[in-house]
Amino acid sequence: MYSNKDKAKEMKDLGCFSEVKQCPTRYVLAVNDTLNVISGKWKLSIIASLIHGKKRFKELERSIEGITPRMLSKELKELEINGVVKRLVHNTRPVLIEYELTESGYRLTDVIDAMIQWGLAHRQAYMSE
Amino acid sequence: MYSNKDKAKEMKDLGCFSEVKQCPTRYVLAVNDTLNVISGKWKLSIIASLIHGKKRFKELERSIEGITPRMLSKELKELEINGVVKRLVHNTRPVLIEYELTESGYRLTDVIDAMIQWGLAHRQAYMSE
């Protein structure tokens, strides 16, 4: 399937991950940051739900099937702390609260797209074994 | 920082994630596959350690600081089941066992590179708030 020579050849063309030995800590920290941000049962669902625009708490709760308010609250808080989601408190009566992706949050689509691509290719490879 | 118009404009240029409403299940499954494969405290360390070639159990154990044989065994098993790692049993006396990334496993570098890029950019954005 794959010779060791092919692998060695390919390594040269890979991105920065292959250089992990040259510049470890910065990259390892970066990967872990990303993994921490998207790990959690509901994180990606929340991000996906906010991709198309601001949403209120109850809107999110309704749009994400099966989530409990406790988990929604908890995950939103983590996403906010991690700088992926912004919590907007409107100065109205009663107060209206909206959640929105930050610029960084939007950029996560790059990671998610890579994950989709890998996932699709892997399913094919995996199934046709 | 970001207007809604800018966002709308950008959405058109995004990858498939932005089309999640058009083709949900396939993509959602693909993302979850990927997340499941890389989630776990030691998975990425193991993959990183195997990127430069085959390794034996004890070699991995030594190269990954802090891992216990139990976790190494468990995570390797999961990676194997998920088609990311191959377990090679050599027909020698005594048996020599090596672990190696599959083709899919190697391709994970695309995802990991995206994670590194996002992580680095996010650190910058996050710090300079």
Add this chain to the structure above:
DNA sequence: AATATCGATATACAAATGTATAGCAACAAA
């Protein structure tokens, strides 16, 4: 014959993560 290495597994426990269910203060609508 005693000791070490390989490739793990067994048992017990601790911590993190997620679920289920109920409730609550502030307002608004009927």
Add this chain to the structure above:
DNA sequence: TTTGTTGCTATACATTTGTATATCGATATT
């Protein structure tokens, strides 16, 4: 005035994930 919505929080529990430590059979080394 009762009923409903919003945006949560509290409590209790179950499940998953990870740690610590010891051990084991097969083989090699001294």
